[in-house]
Amino acid sequence: MRAFMRTFWRAALIGTIAFAPQVSSAEVRIKDIANFEGVRENHLIGYGLVVGLLGTGDKLNSSPFTRESIRGMLERLGVANLEGSDLKTKNTAAVMVTAKLPPFARRGSPIDITVSSLGDATSLRGGTLLITPLTGADGAIYAVAQGAVATSGYRVEGNAATVVEGVPTIAKIENGAIVEKEIDFNLFQLDSIRIALRDPDFTTADRMRDAINARLGPKAAEVLDSGTVEVWVDGKANVADTIMAVENLTLTPDSVARVVVDEKSGTIVMGADVRIAQVAISQGGLTVRVQENYQVSQPGPVSYGGGTAIVTGAPIQIGGSTVVVPETEIDIEERDGSFTILRGDVSLQELVNGLNAIGVGARQTIAILQAIKAAGALHADLEII
Incomplete structure (x- = not known):
C-alpha cells in the first residue's frame, strides 16, 4: 500500500489544501520571529469631529453625542447662546481616531491615523478632521491629529438604488498626527535585553540561546522560559549595538505539528511534522x-x-x-464505501496520497481529519477556524 500511494506523489486534493514549508530547513532571523522588550508600538485613541461633508454626516436627532460635541466646540470657540437651539447640520460626523505610536518616536514626529465614523454618517468623503488629542492607555495625551481625510470607498444614492464601493465611513490621514509626548524609555538603563518569541517553544528558545552565545560569547544569554531569552549586556557595551548584533542572527525555529482547517472556505493547512498512526478510512454513503x-x-x-x-x-x-x-x-x-489503510507513522505526503486514492474532496477531508483525531490516531493539534 505504501508503494501504491507513492505513485500519487504529485496529486492534489480536490479543493484547496496548502502545504506548510519544511520548517527543518528554514533559516530565519531572530528579528523575524521575536520581539525585543521595550521596542514596540503603543496604541492611541481619540474622539473628534469631521466637518465639511456634503450632506453625508450624522443625523443629529439620532446622534445626540454629535449634537452635543458641536455645541461644546462652538462654545469653546466663542459662539455663545446655543443652549436650546435646534441644530440641523448634516455636514458633521462624530468619529473615533486611532493610531500606533512607533517605538522611540520623538516629539514632533508625524504618524499615520485612521478615522472611523461613530454615528450614522453615510460617508466621510471630502471631510476634514478637526484637532483631536490622542491618548494612550494611561490617559496621557501623546499626539494631536488634524487634517483632510482620504477614503478609498464611495457611496452614490438615488431615488430607487444605492451603490456602495468599499467602506466610505473609514478614512486615513497620512502623517495626520504629530507626536507631542515621548515614551519614557532609555535603552542605556538596561543591564539585560529580554527577547520574547512570538510562538513560544523551548526548542526554538534553546537554539536562539546557542546562536547568541556563539556570537557574543559563552553565558551571554540564557533561557528563562519557553517564550523568553535574556541577553546580558556588558557594562561598557552599547545596548543598541547588542540588539543590532543579535537581531540579525539566524536559526532554525521549531514548531508544534498542527492541522488548521477553515470550514467556511474548505481550506486545509497541514504542517510538515504531522503524523498519522495506523488507521483505516472509508468514504462513501447515501x-x-x-x-x-x-x-x-x-x-x-x-x-x-x-x-x-x-x-x-x-x-x-x-x-x-x-x-x-x-x-x-x-x-x-x-455509493459503496471503499477502505484505504494508512499504516503507522504516516507522513503528510502519504496522508494526502491516501486520501486522493479514495477520491475525497476538501470538505470530506475535514470530516475525515476530525474522525481521525477523535480516534486518537492524529498526532498533531487540530485547529478549526
Missing part, C-alpha cells in the same frame, strides 16, 4: 436529492369563479379557480 416542482392548474374559459347557471330549465353547477399543484421528485443515489 445521497438523497429532493426537488420540488410546482404546476399550475388553469380552469377552462367558461369558468366564472363558481356559481349555478340555468340552462334549458335545468340547474348546472359551473366554475373553477387557478390552483398550484406541487410535485415532488426524490432521487436516491447510493
Whole structure:
C-alpha cells in the first residue's frame, strides 16, 4: 500500500489544501520571529469631529453625542447662546481616531491615523478632521491629529438604488498626527535585553540561546522560559549595538505539528511534522436529492369563479379557480464505501496520497481529519477556524 500511494506523489486534493514549508530547513532571523522588550508600538485613541461633508454626516436627532460635541466646540470657540437651539447640520460626523505610536518616536514626529465614523454618517468623503488629542492607555495625551481625510470607498444614492464601493465611513490621514509626548524609555538603563518569541517553544528558545552565545560569547544569554531569552549586556557595551548584533542572527525555529482547517472556505493547512498512526478510512454513503416542482392548474374559459347557471330549465353547477399543484421528485443515489489503510507513522505526503486514492474532496477531508483525531490516531493539534 505504501508503494501504491507513492505513485500519487504529485496529486492534489480536490479543493484547496496548502502545504506548510519544511520548517527543518528554514533559516530565519531572530528579528523575524521575536520581539525585543521595550521596542514596540503603543496604541492611541481619540474622539473628534469631521466637518465639511456634503450632506453625508450624522443625523443629529439620532446622534445626540454629535449634537452635543458641536455645541461644546462652538462654545469653546466663542459662539455663545446655543443652549436650546435646534441644530440641523448634516455636514458633521462624530468619529473615533486611532493610531500606533512607533517605538522611540520623538516629539514632533508625524504618524499615520485612521478615522472611523461613530454615528450614522453615510460617508466621510471630502471631510476634514478637526484637532483631536490622542491618548494612550494611561490617559496621557501623546499626539494631536488634524487634517483632510482620504477614503478609498464611495457611496452614490438615488431615488430607487444605492451603490456602495468599499467602506466610505473609514478614512486615513497620512502623517495626520504629530507626536507631542515621548515614551519614557532609555535603552542605556538596561543591564539585560529580554527577547520574547512570538510562538513560544523551548526548542526554538534553546537554539536562539546557542546562536547568541556563539556570537557574543559563552553565558551571554540564557533561557528563562519557553517564550523568553535574556541577553546580558556588558557594562561598557552599547545596548543598541547588542540588539543590532543579535537581531540579525539566524536559526532554525521549531514548531508544534498542527492541522488548521477553515470550514467556511474548505481550506486545509497541514504542517510538515504531522503524523498519522495506523488507521483505516472509508468514504462513501447515501445521497438523497429532493426537488420540488410546482404546476399550475388553469380552469377552462367558461369558468366564472363558481356559481349555478340555468340552462334549458335545468340547474348546472359551473366554475373553477387557478390552483398550484406541487410535485415532488426524490432521487436516491447510493455509493459503496471503499477502505484505504494508512499504516503507522504516516507522513503528510502519504496522508494526502491516501486520501486522493479514495477520491475525497476538501470538505470530506475535514470530516475525515476530525474522525481521525477523535480516534486518537492524529498526532498533531487540530485547529478549526
